Amino acid sequence: MSEKEKPIQQLLRILPWLALACAFSPVLIQLARAVPELQFGWSVLLAPALMISLAVRDRHRAVPRRGLAQALLAIGLLIELIGLAGGSPGIARVGLPVSVVGLVLWTGFPSVKTAMLAFWAVPIPVAIYGLTTPNLESAYAHLGAAFGALLGADIHAGGPLMRTGADHLELDPYHNGLHLSFVMTQLVWYAAARNGTSVPKTLGRMVCVAVAAVPLQILAVLVAVLLLLAGAPDAANLWLDHGAWLLTAILGVVWIETR
Numbered sequence: 001m002s003e004k005e006k007p008i009q010q011l012l013r014i015l016p017w018l019a020l021a022c023a024f025s026p027v028l029i030q031l032a033r034a035v036p037e038l039q040f041g042w043s044v045l046l047a048p049a050l051m052i053s054l055a056v057r058d059r060h061r062a063v064p065r066r067g068l069a070q071a072l073l074a075i076g077l078l079i080e081l082i083g084l085a086g087g088s089p090g091i092a093r094v095g096l097p098v099s100v101v102g103l104v105l106w107t108g109f110p111s112v113k114t115a116m117l118a119f120w121a122v123p124i125p126v127a128i129y130g131l132t133t134p135n136l137e138s139a140y141a142h143l144g145a146a147f148g149a150l151l152g153a154d155i156h157a158g159g160p161l162m163r164t165g166a167d168h169l170e171l172d173p174y175h176n177g178l179h180l181s182f183v184m185t186q187l188v189w190y191a192a193a194r195n196g197t198s199v200p201k202t203l204g205r206m207v208c209v210a211v212a213a214v215p216l217q218i219l220a221v222l223v224a225v226l227l228l229l230a231g232a233p234d235a236a237n238l239w240l241d242h243g244a245w246l247l248t249a250i251l252g253v254v255w256i257e258t259r
Helices: 005-023 025-034 041-055 066-085 089-107 112-121 126-132 135-150 178-195 199-229 233-258
Strands: 156-158 161-164 167-170
Touching: 005 025, 005 089, 025 066, 025 089, 041 112, 041 178, 041 233, 066 089, 089 112, 112 178, 126 135, 126 178, 135 156, 135 161, 135 199, 161 199, 167 199, 167 233, 178 199, 178 233, 199 233
Parallel strands: none
Antiparallel strands: 156 161, 161 167
């Protein structure tokens, strides 16, 4: 390939992705506006970062399958149109990762495993968090209060609310461990795509870390209780909303990259 042909080839590789971005611009714009307002919204940036990390060193290529690619692209666009027409951004967003996988199958780059990470760029619908409320966060609160009592603190729990003296900490449906599971499963998929682990083994590991998210969330609540007892309820809320998942993501990526 001559030096003049290289920029042309690079442009031809980028054009399909630019076209996809244009097709899903309403979804991308809406998502960009919603991220600062969504609970754990910033965590959706983790998946694109992991995808870029894989793509720049990806030696695997997806086998072009034009028929399946066309079907996935059409399905993704249809999902987007249905979501936009129905006023449901959550549904419209699902069309984006479907189309990303379809475009990878069309172009042959990067690998399909890399493209699958796009599904973790779609925030968990708010309604799903509500499936376990208020029972699960109330159980966490009572465990937290029991932990504080073991330390000799005067702390009581009523439903999802923990109170000690003038300070209090209230757990909400977002603190049920689902988001930690969301972060940990994508790290498992990232590790598998990086190391070439088989899909069945990867799925088994994803199930394991999804279950492990519950005790990990309990640990996060206990850390929040320590902050509450230290007279820092704002820090406890900040830890539950941002600190726990961010620390999990950082430690997970470091562990994967240094293995």
